[in-house]
Amino acid sequence: MTRTRFLAAGLLLAAVVPLAACGGGSDPLAPATGAGGGSTGGSTGGSAAGSVKIGSADFPESALLGEIYAQALEAKGSTVARQFNIGSRETYLKAISGGEVDVLPEYTGSLLTYYDKASTVTQPDEVYAALQKAVPQGLTVLDKSVAEDKDSIAVTKETASQWSLKAIPDLAAHQGELTLGAPPEFKTRQRGLVGLKSVYNVVPSQFRPLQSQATVEALKNGQIKAANIFTTDPSIAANGFVVLDDPQSLFGSDNVVPLVRTDKADALKATLNAVSAKLDTPALADMVKQVVVDKKDASEVAKTWLASSGLA
Template sequence: MTAIRAFAAAAVSACLLLLTACGDSDDPTDTNPGGAGSSAPTDTIVIGSANFQENVVLANIYAGALKAKGVKVTTKLNIGSRETYLPALRDGSIDLIPEYSGVLLQYFDKNATAVSSDEVYTALQKATPQPLIVLQQSAAQDKDAIVVTKETAAKYNLKSIADLTSVAGNLTLGAPPEFQTRADGIPGLEKVYGVKFKTFKKLDPGGPLTQNALKNGQIDAGDIFTTDPLISKNGWVVLEDPKNLYTAQNVLPLINSEKASDTVKAALDAVSAKLTTEDLIKMNEQVSLEKQNAEDVAQKWLSDAGLV
C-alpha cells in the first residue's frame, strides 16, 4: 500500500507545527499539540492516519476498538504520506497508525526481496526500527496497482504491466508525488519492467484526483488501490504484476512499543483477526460512493465484528 507519497520535508514541518492541517486534539487551547518534539500523555494513544480514505477508516476502527477496552484515545487524521507520518511516530507526536506490510518493509529496507504475506511479515518484524513495532497482520490486503480504462487496455492490448514496455513512451501516468522516488513507483517500474512513461502527473494517492483524471482521459494510467470500488464500477483494468513489483500488502498496526500494553495489543490483534479484503472494499464503497461518515462506517464494522 500495498499497502500508502519530495515535498515531504516541508510537509513534515508544516504538518507537525500546524496541527489544524493534520488532525484533532482533545484540548482546543493547546497551541502545539503533537508538534515536533512533543509527545502524547503517557496514558493516551494518539492514532494517526495517512491522507486517503481507507486509512482514515482503519484509524477509526483502531480507535473504536481501543476505546471499547477503556483505553484513552485521540486521533490526528489525514496527516499525509508515509514520508510525513513516520517522523511523527518516531518523535512521539503520534503513537499508532494503520500500515501495509509490503510497502512499509520496502520503506525500512530498500533491498527487501520478500513477496508472500508470511515472508513479508517476518522480514518486516526484523526491519522495523525501535521504538516502533508491528503487531499481528490481518488477512486484509490493499495493493497499489497500475490501472487503465478498458478502452486503453483494448487499444494497446494491455493485460500486464509488462505489456506497457513498448507503449508507455506515448502515455501519461498519474500518481502521488512520492511515486517518483519510491521503490515500487517509477524507479520500480523502470527497474523491474523497463517501463518508462512519457509524462508523469502529480495527483493524489489513489483518490478522486487520480480517479477523475483517468476517467476524463487526462492520464492514460493511474496508481489506484486494488480495494477501490470504482475499479469495478467503471470497468477499469488492473494490469497484472507477474514480476511482483507490488508484494503482499496486509493491513497491520504500526505502534510505538512504549504504548503497546497487553490491553492495547489484544484489542488491535482482535481487529486484525477479523479484518478481510472484502471488508475493505465494502467500507470504501460506503464512504466513497455512498458518502457515509468514516467514523460511522468504522463503528458499524466493529459492531458487526463483535468488538464493541
Template sequence: MMRRILSAAAVAMTAALALSACGGGSDPLSATSATPAGSGGASAAAAKVVVGSFDFPESVLLASIYAQALEAKGVTVEEKPNIGSREVVYDQVKSGGLTILPEYINSLLAFIDKTSTARTKDEIVAGLKSKLPSELEILEPSAAEDNNSLTVTKETAAKYKLTTIEDLAKVSKDFVVGGPPEFKERQQENFKKVYGMEFKQWKPTGATTADAIKGGSIQVGNVFTTDPKIVLNDLVPLKDSKNAFGSENVTPLVFKAGVDDTVTSTLNAISAKLDTTTLLTLMKRIAVDKDDPPVVAKDWLTQNGLLS
C-alpha cells in the same frame, strides 16, 4: 514504492468532493506521549493510547476503526487524525507521541531500509522485524492491501481471459497503458524484468486513470486497489502473481512500551477480519456516499462483532 507517496492523491480523486469533514480539530503534533519512552509495562499502557493517522481518508478510517475497537475494550483512547506524511508521523510513533498507527508494510520497510529487495508479505514482515528500531513493532498484518494495480475493464478481462498480470504480459504489446507519470518512470523496467512485459504505448493520465480505462482511451491503467472507482466503473484489478509491486498489507505499527495484551489482541482481531474487498467497500461509502469515517468504522466493527 510510490504507494504511500501518492496515497492522498489516489484516494482524493474521488474523495475530494466528499471528504472535507475528515480533518482533526486539535493540533496533531501536540500529542502527548501515551507512555514515556522506555517506561514499558502493560499497566502503563492501560492508561491511554494515542492513535494517529496519515493525512489521507483511508488512514483516517483505519485509525478510527482501531480507536473505537479499543474504546469498546475499556482502553482510553486519544485520536490524532490527519497528521501528515510518513516523514512526520513515523518519528511521532518512535518517540511515543503516538502509540498506534495504521501502516502499509512494503512502504514502511522501504522507508526504513532503502536497500530492501523484499516483495512477498512474509519477506517484508521478516525485514520489518529485523530493521525496526527496538521501540517499535508491527502486529499481525491484515489481508487488506492498498496497492498499485494494473486494471482493465470487465469486458477486456473476459475477451482476453485476463485474471493476472502474467496473463496480460501475453497480449500487452497491443495495449495502451496509463497512469501517473511516475508510474511509467518507476515501473516500466520493473514489469519488463519481472514479467517480460512491454506495452504498445504509455500514456500519462494522473488522477483520471480509472475513468480513462472506462472511456477506452487506455486499455490498462495503474489504479490503487482501494479506489472506489474500481467498483463504480466495474473494473478488474489483475492479480500481481509475481509480486512486482510488493505486498502492502495494512498493519498496526505500535510503540511497544505503550501497548498491553488487550491492545494487541484487539488490533490483531481487526486485522483478522479486514481484507481488500472490505476496505474498498468502506472507502466507497466515504468517497462516494459521503459518510463520515467514524460512522463507517463503527458500522463495520458492529457488523463484525468487534464492539462487544
C-alpha cells in the same frame, strides 16, 4: 496506495472531507474534527493502554482504519486522541518516531520496502517476518490482518483494448506515449517509477503527480493513460478500469498491520490484534465503499463493523 497507498486515492479522498490533504491547517498534527477525519476525545477509564494517540495517512482508507482502532480501544476504556490526515508515509513515520502519535495503520509490503529497499520477498508471511526485523528501534508491528490493499496500475478498458494490455510489462511497448498519473511520492519509490523501470523496464514518457479525484478524472478523460490506484478503490469497479497483472510482484503483498510505538505495544496488542484477526479484504473494501460511494460517516461505518465483529 502508495500503501503507497493510493494507488492513487482518487474517488476515496474526494468523499471524506477530513482527509483532504494535511487537514488544511498550518500544523499537520493538529487534531482533525468531524467523525470521518476523527476528533480528539474518547472515554476515560482504567485501561492499561491509558491515553493513546492514533494517526493516519492522508487518504480515506487509512483514516477509516485509524477510526476502527480508535473505537476498539475506546471500547476497552482508553482515551484516544485522533491525529488523522498527517500526510504521506515520509511524513507520518516521522510523527510516530517522534512520539507525536502512538499508532498508525500500515501496510506490510509498502512499509517493508520503505525501510529495506533491497527486500525481494513478496509472500504475506515472508513479508511480515522481514518487516518485523526491519522496523527501527522504538517501533513494533502487531499482528497483520488478512485484509490487503495494495498499489496497482490501472487503465481504461479502451486503452487495454487498443494497446492489447493485460499485464504491466505490456506497457513497455507503448511507453513513448504513456502518461502515468500517481501521487507525487510514487516518483521516487521502489513501489513506483523506480520499480517500474528496474523490474519491468517501463519508463513513462510523462509522469503527472496527481492527488484525490484528479487521478480518476484524468484517467477517465484520457489525460493520462495509466494510473496508480489502490486495489480496494471503488472507482475501479465504478468506471470499469482494468487492473494490469503484476507477474513479478512489484507491488507484492500489502496486508493491513498496526504500527505502534514499542513502549505502548504491550498495552495495545490484545485489542488491536483482535481487530486484525477479524478484518478481511471484502469487509475492508465494503467499508471503503460505504464511506466513499454511499457517503456514510466513517465513524458510523467503523462502529457498525466493530459491533458486528463483537469488538465493541
